[in-house]
Structures are given as structure tokens and as C-alpha cells.
Amino acid sequence: MSTGPLTGKTVIDLTTALAGPYATLLLAGLGARVIKVENPARGGDTSRNNSPYVTADGLSMRRTSDDDMSVSMMLRGRGKESILLDLKRPESREVLRDLVREADIVVENYSAGVTARLGIDYASVRDLNPRLVYTSISGFGATGDHGDRKAMDTIIQALSGVMMTAGEPGDPPVRFGLPIGDLVAPLFAVIGTLSAVMHAERTGEGQHVDVSMLGALTSLVACEPFDALESVGFPLRTGTYVPRLAPFGTFRAVDGWFALCGPTDQFAEGVLRAIGRADLIGSADFGTRDARVANADRLHGLIAGWAAERMLAEALAALHANGAPAAPVRSTAEAVRDPDVTARGEVVPLVHPKFGHFDGLYGSGLPVVFSRSLVDMSAPAPQLGEHTDAVLSELLGYDEQRIASLRGAGAF
Amino acid sequence: MSTGPLTGKTVIDLTTALAGPYATLLLAGLGARVIKVENPARGGDTSRNNSPYVTADGLSMRRTSDDDMSVSMMLRGRGKESILLDLKRPESREVLRDLVREADIVVENYSAGVTARLGIDYASVRDLNPRLVYTSISGFGATGDHGDRKAMDTIIQALSGVMMTAGEPGDPPVRFGLPIGDLVAPLFAVIGTLSAVMHAERTGEGQHVDVSMLGALTSLVACEPFDALESVGFPLRTGTYVPRLAPFGTFRAVDGWFALCGPTDQFAEGVLRAIGRADLIGSADFGTRDARVANADRLHGLIAGWAAERMLAEALAALHANGAPAAPVRSTAEAVRDPDVTARGEVVPLVHPKFGHFDGLYGSGLPVVFSRSLVDMSAPAPQLGEHTDAVLSELLGYDEQRIASLRGAGAF
Incomplete structure (x- = not known):
């Protein structure tokens, strides 16, 4: 049986919301083992609390039972294991350090400064595992001082110039309907992560991989010589026609x-x-x-x-x-149902772990068709903390007593 | 001195226009040796003939000397070597087969059926190099029969649904001002290529990596649960406000x-x-x-x-x-000059191989900052066929007589 090309790699996933989880979703789809660390104090990844939810009766604006799961989590959590760790507690950070020792890759998208405050930034964990590739996705990058500038997708779109590339001259800014700032950074983060893993396999050296949402999107803007075109008389915004x-x-x-x-x-x-x-x-x-x-x-x-x-x-x-x-010009609803696209697994049905698939509920596939390797974006997302005990006992070798004691101390 | 994370890898680049060349540009920026094969019968990559050009006197709508280079080629050709091969000739295909024996990766974006007709598709070359990763970027993928459907960026945007995500309900379709169909597929192609190289290093098995522009962009559309949101009353197109x-x-x-x-x-x-x-x-x-x-x-x-x-x-x-x-909301001109972005190399000055840099001419960087590895997007693009003799003699070991004889036969 064929397996994913990243089979055997273990990823510790410290991400929330969209940009980070999309990066680790792709790594999971490529066959890596992705262990998602969620904060019990906040009900886990914020995506778990995005309306709408899939319930036993289909879509609902509100959660109706503990089994319900947000569509966002059904999309972004696929193929991952979920463990709980309250990283504000020293016992939990000790567990995290054990996980890092076993991992090939860490991916995080905390706000600036948070990993350093928690003592889980690259500088604090690199000695645990010299081959570790530690990837950070942030709004503006890990270099420079960005204070508490917020990095929502629309902020990144505004700063990157993309809002002024659609529409006609004089039009208001045009926000792209895809959260393109959130979606492009993780693609570069995966490219950087895989490159760094290849470097680590060749040399034994791990490293920090630092991707900025603004930089990623602006680099795409700079793929078109807009300045040069404008300076020779080709307007940038041309609306419907070119x-x-x-x-x-x-x-x-x-x-x-x-x-x-x-x-x-x-x-x-x-x-x-x-x-x-x-x-x-x-x-x-x-x-x-x-x-x-x-x-x-x-x-x-x-x-x-x-x-x-x-x-x-x-x-x-x-x-x-x-x-x-x-x-x-197709609607998104038509586009995601294109039979060629679904046959290639570029779009796949979403499956709730308990309630199964509801007609019309689709999610992103991994748009690479390998002739040998397997890609799998069909595994359901985990419930919050579903794999805590299994990961601690099987991967880390903790015994029942130790797990119970950690739980008693509030580590998860 | 540090080097790129892909140092030691050799890429045979059979791409033209934008989507394919952007993929190999990223591989070059990550440190791979990229040997771009260009067709002498057509003046090389079509991007060489895109107005405007950089001349000794700056930007010009028309080429004024052989040293002039299109801005498109200055952007997309960076860090690559250029060799000439007329692949319609058997002598040239023999040279290509020798190149494939030395390579780790081939990337191509020919129209459907062309590589098979030329006898240079994956099936025809895999036996030359069992570890070869052979990546194809096409409009609709290598599976299925797409006839001669054309795959320009705007066609892909129309089919993917993205044009109906911006603007307000009832508005005409809104074309993204970035050629997002052309730009997203190569990111997935690089992810697929690196994954397959990791598989080859683990198992000794090469494979075909097949990326569709439509599939890549549609998969991003399917990252947002548009259907689910609409079905619970959240409209898809909301214009300026959400x-x-x-x-x-x-x-x-x-x-x-x-x-x-x-x-x-x-x-x-x-x-x-x-x-x-x-x-x-x-x-x-x-x-x-x-x-x-x-x-x-x-x-x-x-x-x-x-x-x-x-x-x-x-x-x-x-x-x-x-x-x-x-x-x-910044203009593209402001965005590409952001000092944080240029300091991180996410946007870089473009340099003409002979005339240097002209103020205001920027190009995409590689938006990944590695703590150990070097990324380089500053090397100028090659002139057409600049490296033919060097590659044939140094990489393939051809002697002067053989090169002269191939040239005489019209192989390049």
C-alpha cells in the first residue's frame, strides 16, 4: 500500500485560526503525523467556535451538543490528532518539551512575543532537538518590532496592495473574496519547512523558518511588474477588460x-x-x-x-x-462541484467524525496528484483533546499514573 | 558560508510563461541549480518577448539591442542557467536525456500532449533515472481528456469561482488583479516536488507530480465553507463591508x-x-x-x-x-517599497545582467526567512542560451567537437 510522501515525520502543531492550521493541514495530507496542541482553558482552537456547526440534523448556526463540530474545524482539523495542554502551566510545558524531542517539525502562529514569554520559542527548545525545524507564521515576521499590530487577513490585504489591483481606476479598494493573506503564507511556510527538513536530513542541522503573511502576499504582488507597466503607460486597474x-x-x-x-x-x-x-x-x-x-x-x-x-x-x-x-464564470458552488476537480481530490467531501457527510459540504483537497505517493484529506477532524492520553502514553511512554497526576495538576 | 537548503539538487526546467517559471524560480532561490531549456526556433521563453524591456537607457516599450531584456524575464529567470535545445530534433532530445540522467527534478508546463509527442513525458524518461521527480503544471491536470482547452489565468479564475467572491451581489464578476491562477499552482507544485524528493531520498523511488491550475485555485476556494455560510444566511459577496x-x-x-x-x-x-x-x-x-x-x-x-x-x-x-x-489601503507601489518587506528580502531590487538596477524596478523575493540557510533571489536572469556550452561540457562531459557537431546539426 502506498503512503504519503511525508510518512514518518512528526509535526507538533501549535497553531490556531486559519493561516497556521492550513499549513499543518497540508502536512497532514502529505502523510505527516500532526499532533495539534490545544488550550483547554479556551475551548481549544478558536476555529472550534466559528458558526456554523454540523449537528446530527445538519448545519446549524448554534452548537446543540458536544458532538457538534464547526465547519471551520471540520475543514482545518482533518487528519490531525488533538491533545490538550495548558501551556501557561509548567507541567504542560514539560510535556511539550518531551513532544519536541520526538518531533521533526514544530509549527506555530502565536502573536508576537507569546512563545518567548511561554518559553517555547525556537531559542528555548532548539537544544532539545538539534535537527528540529521550527516554523513560525506571523503577520509581519519574527524580525523587527511590530508592537501589537494585528494581522487579520483584511489588514494584510490592505497593506499588500492587492486591494488596488482589482476594479477600475478611481474605484474604492476591492477586497479579494478569498482570505488570500491567510492562505498564501501557509503555502510558503510549507515550502520553507520541507526545504529546511531536507537541509536537516543532509546536515543534521535544524533551524527556524520564519514566514510573514504580509511578506508572502507582497511577494506575489511583486511577481507582476506593476510599476514598470504603469511607467510605460499600462494602467494597473483595468476592471472588466484588459x-x-x-x-x-x-x-x-x-x-x-x-x-x-x-x-x-x-x-x-x-x-x-x-x-x-x-x-x-x-x-x-x-x-x-x-x-x-x-x-x-x-x-x-x-x-x-x-x-x-x-x-x-x-x-x-x-x-x-x-x-x-x-x-x-462559475459560482463557487459550481466550481467546487466540478467533476474533474473532485475526481482529482482537489476538492473533497467533508466528513463529520460521528455524523458523516452532509450533501453539499465540501472542503479543500491537496491539489497535487502523485503517481506513487498517497494524499489523504478525507480523515475527519478530532474532537477537542481526543488523543491526549494516547499520545502521552504511546509516543512519550508516560504511564497511567503520570497521566492521571498531570491531569490532576491541571496540565490538561 | 551558508547555502540554500536545496543546494546540490539539479532541476531541468522545461517551462515557459508564468506558472512554470515561477515554480523553478522558487527552486533556484532555495539553492537548487536550475537549467532552463529554451527553444532557439522561437527565441526562447515567450516571456523574453513581453514588453516592456530594460535597455541601457531604462524602460522601453520596444527592444533596442540584443542586451535588452524583458522585465518579465528579469523577474522569472533569476538565478537560472539558460541552454538552447530544439526538442523537435532527435539530437537535442538525446542531450535532454543526458540531462535527465544527471537531474533530481524536471519541471514542465507544456500544453497537454506535447511532452508525449516529443517523447519527453515522464513515461518516456523515467527509466533513465529511477529517482527522478518529474513535475507537470497544466491548466486542468494530466488526468482526464481536456482536448485543447486553454488555461490562461483569466480562464482559470472564471472557472474556479474566485471572480464571484469579490464585489457585491449582482455585481459583474470581479477579476483579481493578481494572476492568482498562475501564481498559486506553482506554490503547490513546489510543495509536491519537495515532498516527492523527500520520498525519493527515503525510498529511491521517483515519481510524477501533477498539478492543475484549476485544481490548485479551486482548492483554495474550498478552504472557505462558502456553501455552508450561504446556506445559513451569510451572503458570499459582501463588497466593502462584511x-x-x-x-x-x-x-x-x-x-x-x-x-x-x-x-x-x-x-x-x-x-x-x-x-x-x-x-x-x-x-x-x-x-x-x-x-x-x-x-x-x-x-x-x-x-x-x-x-x-x-x-x-x-x-x-x-x-x-x-x-x-x-x-x-496601500497602492502596489507603496507596498513593494515597505522597508520591513524589503529588509526581509520578500521583495528585492531587479538587476539587469549588464545594465544593473534601475530605481523603482522590484521583483518578488522568496518570502521565507531561514535562520541558517541562505535564500538568494538577487542573481540576474541569463541571456538566451548563455550557458549551453558550459552545461554540455561541464555537467555532461561533452567535448568541444561533439558540441560543435550538435550545433552544426541544428540541435541548438
Whole structure:
């Protein structure tokens, strides 16, 4: 039987909310053993208390029983083990130190300064395990002094410039509907973590891996030479259309929208043919890329006029028959049900540990198809503290008496 | 001296345009040796022919000399070696096979079916190197039959549902201003590649790693339980404000916009204090989260009215002084110049191999700060075919006569 490519690796997961837990979710999906440490004093990860919940009767705005689980936790907790540790207590920190000795990786996304105050930052635990890779995800990075600047996704989006890349010049800022600040940092955190594990395997040296949400998102912004484009006269915000790539934009058919993208001569000819204007192929106004850019408004107007009288399926069929790149603008509900996407496991059904799957409840898969290795994003999320005893006895070798004594002392 | 965590790994880079080259750019930044194979018949990677160019006199819409280089290539080619190979010729494919024998990783993003036709798909080369990790990035994945469906970023955005997550209900689709379809797939491709290399090091087994742009982006969409939220009455598109997290939104001050996010009692109190309405703290209408959600329009109106008469700096100072999470909405030009971000190497100056750096020309860094390993995104991009002779003689051990004979035969 095949296993995940990270089989044999153990991750101590000190994360909460979205950015950190998404990183460890990916590591779990790739086959690592992820032990999620939750704070009993606060009811565990804050995601456990995000409405809505899955109950025996389906979705509910409010929790109705101890078995209910938030959709957020069902998504982000998949394939992880949950143990309780109140890290404000010295007994609990001692347990954590034992866990770190057994681990390959620690991932944390505490607010700045918290791990140092608790004595569980990289400097405090590195001597326990010289090969340890210790990954921190924070709003602004572990370097510099950021005081108590908060790092919610919308704050990161605002600072990164992405809000000024969508919409048209003069429009208000446009917030991306995906929490892209929360989602991009963990991808870089996983890249950094795996790279550092490879380094540790080659050299025996662990290290700290420090990823900033703002830096991660800003680096993506800097993948496009927006400055250079603007300085030579290409505006940054172009709304529905992109004149410099004309024909390029989203167009409204009778029953829905489609996106179209035909910057080359070949694609543009296909578009003109599809809209019944083969007469314009090779014309002075539309025959070359420069001409199409100069006359983009007219070209887009012709396409919009044609689309306005056609059903979406008819418009797309005509464009595809003529080799023009075009696609329907789908809702998220349609997109996550795409049979090709679900067949590849890029989106998977969510399963409640007790109540099973409810129709229509989907979650992220791990969008990598390996020819040999297994990826698994189908395991349900744990209930709070479900694995405390098992991890302490099996991984750490604590006996029943020691576990009972720790519990009695309030360690968990 | 420290080195990158992927030091010692060799990548054969068969990618063009954006998604593939961004993946190999990250591998190069992490210390791998990346050998970019370019087609002499087409002037190499299409990115070399994207306007604008950097010339001896700065940015220009048109190329003015052979030394000029497109900004796209300056960004995406950093730290790579460039060799020429016309893979339609059998002599060139033989050279490629020799390269594959020496490599740890191949990355390609050809259109569907092309690698098989050329005889350089994973099935055709795996026997040359059983430990090889062969990564493909495509629009819709290597499984299934997608015909000649095109996979430009805007097509992927349309299909993934992201265009319907921004804006307000009833608005036209909103295209993200970042080419997020092109940028997210390579992050997953790097994660898959590194995971597969770890598997190969453990087991001696290479494999194919298959990443779809549509699947990668749709998996991010599925990180948010949009369906579940809608089914319990939280609309998907909420535009500037998010009522269920009120106070939450972007607000216009006299001289600019700011984002604000205060969903908890503590943050909301800070906001009320900042806007001079401490009298509303604990009120029936705004004292609890449920009350604020129910009265979100009024709450947002109060904040907007306060902001409208204040300078941005003054508004932010008042919010921060009261512990309310808020930040200016920055332009991309401001964001990529953030001194914290550039100090961490998350954005770096772009350097032309001959003309150096021009003020204001920035590119993506690698947003991971390692405590031991070195990351380097500062090396300039190669000119087309700059390393052909060096790679063939040093890595493959070809003698001068053999190289001359291959050149004579049109292999490069």
C-alpha cells in the first residue's frame, strides 16, 4: 500500500485560526503525523467556535451538543490528532518539551512575543532537538518590532496592495473574496519547512523558518511588474477588460457571464469568426495586436453586443469552435462541484467524525496528484483533546499514573 | 558560508510563461541549480518577448539591442542557467536525456500532449533515472481528456469561482488583479516536488507530480465553507463591508482609504472609543457581537461618517491608540517599497545582467526567512542560451567537437 510522501515525520502543531492550521493541514495530507496542541482553558482552537456547526440534523448556526463540530474545524482539523495542554502551566510545558524531542517539525502562529514569554520559542527548545525545524507564521515576521499590530487577513490585504489591483481606476479598494493573506503564507511556510527538513536530513542541522503573511502576499504582488507597466503607460486597474491584451475581458450573455482571452492574432481571429465578423480579420483596425490594443473599446463593444443576445452555452460553443479561449464564470458552488476537480481530490467531501457527510459540504483537497505517493484529506477532524492520553502514553511512554497526576495538576 | 537548503539538487526546467517559471524560480532561490531549456526556433521563453524591456537607457516599450531584456524575464529567470535545445530534433532530445540522467527534478508546463509527442513525458524518461521527480503544471491536470482547452489565468479564475467572491451581489464578476491562477499552482507544485524528493531520498523511488491550475485555485476556494455560510444566511459577496464580522470593511478618509476589522467585543469597543462614541459601548444596539451584526449598516455608517472628515493618519492613529485593528489601503507601489518587506528580502531590487538596477524596478523575493540557510533571489536572469556550452561540457562531459557537431546539426 502506498503512503504519503511525508510518512514518518512528526509535526507538533501549535497553531490556531486559519493561516497556521492550513499549513499543518497540508502536512497532514502529505502523510505527516500532526499532533495539534490545544488550550483547554479556551475551548481549544478558536476555529472550534466559528458558526456554523454540523449537528446530527445538519448545519446549524448554534452548537446543540458536544458532538457538534464547526465547519471551520471540520475543514482545518482533518487528519490531525488533538491533545490538550495548558501551556501557561509548567507541567504542560514539560510535556511539550518531551513532544519536541520526538518531533521533526514544530509549527506555530502565536502573536508576537507569546512563545518567548511561554518559553517555547525556537531559542528555548532548539537544544532539545538539534535537527528540529521550527516554523513560525506571523503577520509581519519574527524580525523587527511590530508592537501589537494585528494581522487579520483584511489588514494584510490592505497593506499588500492587492486591494488596488482589482476594479477600475478611481474605484474604492476591492477586497479579494478569498482570505488570500491567510492562505498564501501557509503555502510558503510549507515550502520553507520541507526545504529546511531536507537541509536537516543532509546536515543534521535544524533551524527556524520564519514566514510573514504580509511578506508572502507582497511577494506575489511583486511577481507582476506593476510599476514598470504603469511607467510605460499600462494602467494597473483595468476592471472588466484588459485593453493591452484585447480582446480580453468578461462579457455578459443572456443567462450568465463568460471570460475571454485572445491576445494573439490566431485567438483574435477565432473571436472575430465566432462573433460573425470574419470580415474584420486582417482589417486595419483589428488585424494586428497593436491595432487591437488601440481599438480595444470598439472590439470589446462588438463582443459585448454579440454576447448580449446569446445564451451562455451558445456563445461558448461558438468561441470554442473557433479556437478562442473562453470559459463560463462559475459560482463557487459550481466550481467546487466540478467533476474533474473532485475526481482529482482537489476538492473533497467533508466528513463529520460521528455524523458523516452532509450533501453539499465540501472542503479543500491537496491539489497535487502523485503517481506513487498517497494524499489523504478525507480523515475527519478530532474532537477537542481526543488523543491526549494516547499520545502521552504511546509516543512519550508516560504511564497511567503520570497521566492521571498531570491531569490532576491541571496540565490538561 | 551558508547555502540554500536545496543546494546540490539539479532541476531541468522545461517551462515557459508564468506558472512554470515561477515554480523553478522558487527552486533556484532555495539553492537548487536550475537549467532552463529554451527553444532557439522561437527565441526562447515567450516571456523574453513581453514588453516592456530594460535597455541601457531604462524602460522601453520596444527592444533596442540584443542586451535588452524583458522585465518579465528579469523577474522569472533569476538565478537560472539558460541552454538552447530544439526538442523537435532527435539530437537535442538525446542531450535532454543526458540531462535527465544527471537531474533530481524536471519541471514542465507544456500544453497537454506535447511532452508525449516529443517523447519527453515522464513515461518516456523515467527509466533513465529511477529517482527522478518529474513535475507537470497544466491548466486542468494530466488526468482526464481536456482536448485543447486553454488555461490562461483569466480562464482559470472564471472557472474556479474566485471572480464571484469579490464585489457585491449582482455585481459583474470581479477579476483579481493578481494572476492568482498562475501564481498559486506553482506554490503547490513546489510543495509536491519537495515532498516527492523527500520520498525519493527515503525510498529511491521517483515519481510524477501533477498539478492543475484549476485544481490548485479551486482548492483554495474550498478552504472557505462558502456553501455552508450561504446556506445559513451569510451572503458570499459582501463588497466593502462584511456585516457578519461588523465592524469590518474599508472606509474612506479625506486623503485615502483604510481597512478596519473589529469583530470581537474588545476590538469593537476600541473602534467606538476611537470614533468618539464610547457612549455606545455596552448599548443594546452595539454591545454584543450579535447586536453589531444585526445593526451592521448603522455601525458602518457611523464609522464612515467619522472617517469622511479626517485625514488618514489621524484616523489610523485614533484607531490604533484604542487597540482597533486597522491599516491603510496601500497602492502596489507603496507596498513593494515597505522597508520591513524589503529588509526581509520578500521583495528585492531587479538587476539587469549588464545594465544593473534601475530605481523603482522590484521583483518578488522568496518570502521565507531561514535562520541558517541562505535564500538568494538577487542573481540576474541569463541571456538566451548563455550557458549551453558550459552545461554540455561541464555537467555532461561533452567535448568541444561533439558540441560543435550538435550545433552544426541544428540541435541548438
